[in-house]
Amino acid sequence: MRKANYTLLQAEELAKAYGHGRSKVAALLAFTGEVDSNGRVGVIGESGSGKSTLSRLLVGLERPSSGAVFWNGRNLASLTPREWRGFRKEVQYIAQDTSSSFDPRRSLLDSLLQPMRWLTDLDHGAALQRAEAVLTMLGLDIAAARGRPYDVSGGQRQRFAIARALVVQPSLLICDEVVSALDVSVQGSILNLLVDYCASNDAGLLFVSHGIPATAFISDELMVMHRGAVLERGPVAEVLRAPADPYTAGLLKAAS
Numbered sequence: 001m002r003k004a005n006y007t008l009l010q011a012e013e014l015a016k017a018y019g020h021g022r023s024k025v026a027a028l029l030a031f032t033g034e035v036d037s038n039g040r041v042g043v044i045g046e047s048g049s050g051k052s053t054l055s056r057l058l059v060g061l062e063r064p065s066s067g068a069v070f071w072n073g074r075n076l077a078s079l080t081p082r083e084w085r086g087f088r089k090e091v092q093y094i095a096q097d098t099s100s101s102f103d104p105r106r107s108l109l110d111s112l113l114q115p116m117r118w119l120t121d122l123d124h125g126a127a128l129q130r131a132e133a134v135l136t137m138l139g140l141d142i143a144a145a146r147g148r149p150y151d152v153s154g155g156q157r158q159r160f161a162i163a164r165a166l167v168v169q170p171s172l173l174i175c176d177e178v179v180s181a182l183d184v185s186v187q188g189s190i191l192n193l194l195v196d197y198c199a200s201n202d203a204g205l206l207f208v209s210h211g212i213p214a215t216a217f218i219s220d221e222l223m224v225m226h227r228g229a230v231l232e233r234g235p236v237a238e239v240l241r242a243p244a245d246p247y248t249a250g251l252l253k254a255a256s
């Protein structure tokens with residue numbers, strides 16, 4: 001039976017500025033909106049529009065300059081360590097740049113087992129079994145997983161980063177440009193895999209990318225960003241067919 005849909009994350013007037021004085025950059029301007037437990041939202045916009053900033057704020061990797069993110073009604077800024085652990089189990093983030101997101105002293109496999117040790121009750125054998133199943137699903141083998149992060153290509157490391165997020169079976173995946181580093185031939189299978197994961201686990205997805213075809217394929221809702229603001233948000237088919245904002249129309253035209 002399908003789990004009931006609910007608002008997993010709620011952002012209220014969320015804003016972020018970097019720098020000070022004349023060099024101050026307003027990366028995100030007062031974003032208010034929700035991410036549901038089983039919707040798939042694609043975030044598109046040109047480079048510098050604030051997509052990554054929004055995703056990092058939603059996952060608590062950065063502190064907002066003002067406003068807040070609420071997870072099941074709790075402000076991320078005031079979670080206890082125990083609640084933080086619950087949040088990490090429920091919301092997993094896959095970053096755009098995987099070159100620094102793995103500990104170079106650990107094997108990739110150990111980096112996959114570590115979040116399971118921290119966030120789940122699985123014993124070592126069960127965790128290993130789950131890691132192997134996820135690696136196989138992503139077309140990665142256990143021998144490569146015994147290597148270090150710099151032993152594999154950027155595209156493979158990206159797939160290991162996806163695996164590391166999936167092994168804890170999150171309710172929401174926040175993906176920042178996760179297929180851009182992959183060969184076109186692999187991109188399609190990873191997108192399908194993410195859709196399958198969401199469908200079979202009743203999980204939500206926030207998919208940040210400037211690749212419009214991939215984002216439209218994977219999402220059921222599109223959010224268009226420009227200069228730190230959300231210009232429009234609506235069902236994919238509707239946004240593609242009749243964009244409400246001229247900027248979106250231009251963006252879609254440029255991508256076609």
Ligand SMILES: Nc1ncnc2c1ncn2[C@@H]1O[C@H](COP(=O)(O)OP(=O)(O)OP(=O)(O)O)[C@@H](O)[C@H]1O
Nearest residue numbers: 018019025027046047048049050051052053054210
């Ligand atoms: N750590 C930072 N320090 C200073 N400025 C930053 C930082 N992170 C982002 N910015 C600036 O904030 C603005 C929004 O950047 P952000 O990375 O969120 O956009 P984006 O839409 O994700 O772009 P891309 O698709 O290129 O990743 C940009 O002007 C960027 O230069």
